[in-house]
Amino acid sequence: MATEKTAKAKAWALFDRIVEIAAPDGEHTNPWVIAADGKRRYQPDYGTLCLLLGVPLSLKANTQSGVPALALDVWLSYELRRAGFGPDQTWPRPEHPRILPASVANLLKALPREDATAVKKLLKKEGAITGVTSASAKILGKNYLKQVDVIITDWSTGPELLISTKRMDSSFGKNAPNRVEESYGDAKNLRLRHPQAALGFVFGLSANALVEEPGTAEWLFDLLIKLGQEDDAYHATGLVLMEYSGASVIDDGEEPEQGVPEEPGVEPQDDVVPAADGDLEKSIAKLPKVKIRLDATPDELDPGRFLAAMVDRVLKATPVTMHKGARKRRAEPASF
Template sequence: MATEPSTKAKAWAIFDRIVADAAPGGEHSNPWVRDESGALSYEPDYETLIKLLGVPLYLKAPTTTGVPALALDVWLSYELRRSGFDADAAWPRPSAPRILPGPVVSLLNKVTAKERDALWKRLRAKTPPTGAAASSANILGKNYLKQVDVVMSNWAAGPELLISTKRMDSSFGKNAANRVEESYGDAKNLRLRHPLAALGFVYGLRSTIFDESPDKAEWLIDLLQKLGREDDAYHAVSLIVIEYGDHLSVEESDDDQGDGEDPLVEAGVHGSHDIYDDTEELVEQSDVEVALAIAGLPPVKLPWERVPADLRPDRFIAEMVRRVIDATPVNMHAEARLRRKRALSKTNLNEATE
């Protein structure tokens, strides 16, 4: 008798459909626009973010499953593809396996169809070849391994972009500040080994903190702003405030980590467990099942009035992309460079969408 798929496996099936629908045929919209003065700015796809944030609520997934935080990871990697970066280079990928090194992708493109099918079967197996595919990326910092949520890395350049995400929906008084403080140490660990990589931090926070702990919310926002100004920490930091109804809340334990991550596992303390063994469970769900799930996603709001301008995702993603482009030769990331050059004026963009 078939076992019931995990909550994370169900979530991936819905996440994949949402991002596929947002980029029909793999064609992503250009996020870059210019104002009347010619200044370049980035316009994130918040409609897709809202849908992704609704998935863990639809599945009633507690943060211990990692699904709520995963919604942020999926959206950020999708935005990197909108920016023009290669779909296989921005991890997590939009299909399993989520982590696939560039040389493996190159090999798949050069073998025969029969060989390609056999290789995909191995890569998508429950236990793929060690180091060839994985569901999470572990990056060595100065002193320890760190599981990084959104990554761009290749053999020639090494890590080019590293984004850590955290999410907190409850237990604000006990855990909210701890997640930020831990991230500061993680930033130094990664920055010291990879000084040229664009290093970012995104914090997802439920809007109820402003009613339950307004002083904590004010202090946390100030801390996030300062975290992005340190010369030896993150290049940019973003805050996403998430608002949804109380009837959609999932009960959490008082010692909830906030994002389903184990700090020891993130640091590479696995015992006998290999860092690449956390493979994704593949789930076959019918188109009808996934479509019904998307149609039934609960409402989510993004109250941007709560977020200072310097912590908003538009500025954050623009800075991450700029740093990657500035740190590489002009013949690398050609599509990402071209999309910035082809940015439409906001007037033309509005006319095109009417």
């Protein structure tokens, strides 16, 4: 377990620096563009995604460590900030603690500087304070608690966006049925309790599947498309088809156990970022190359289409007085 925590801490240091470089001083590019056909489209930052996906390859982190799937979570949260949602609204946040309720974030802004500094010091300590900070978010569905990978929520609104991610890098025929079946059950569980929330699912798949098991890949694509068309499942589904230039992620067939909430008190935490050693930029420059195979991605599962659907769903389900930053960005797309 100690090795896994070290791998995740190293990954967070790299993830945070990559996102920081992509959005210097917290200034994000506008993802909305007007395409050649005159229609507004969401243009994801695939360059940043490729860098993030290179981190688990560089660290040789297997799926059980949680690092490979975490790369997708970090990217989706980053994309939502590009769309205009605040850094404290989208979880995981771009700094530790990854989960911080909006009420606590607002309190920090209102406190005198000296008091705010003391509270921030407490929040940034290793270990999560139950009910205040956390490394992951668990949401109650109709029948059971479910860890949600990317989320926008507040006590006054309830969950507004819930995105689950899965990743598969090998043993496609063996692992695909289980992961899709789990995702379908999770969708129903969350949708029945939170019908107004934008509910999405993103599947990260090694492009090796196209060559090694093309039949399984075709079957999987079809199921993912149908998952995004069910009236009582996801509002949209997306596919990140990854092609590596070197060694693949070590897929041991299992992702970390989500478990159940622990008893009140201080929870162990493994997302505390170690102090920068001055070599982060060098490490980022040497990350293995990753390519996103958009050419082999069905239109219904295009990441840009998925993100547009999620943002649109959140904005349609809330008054115009809310999420003004996101509304402004969508209303002022750039030429593409």
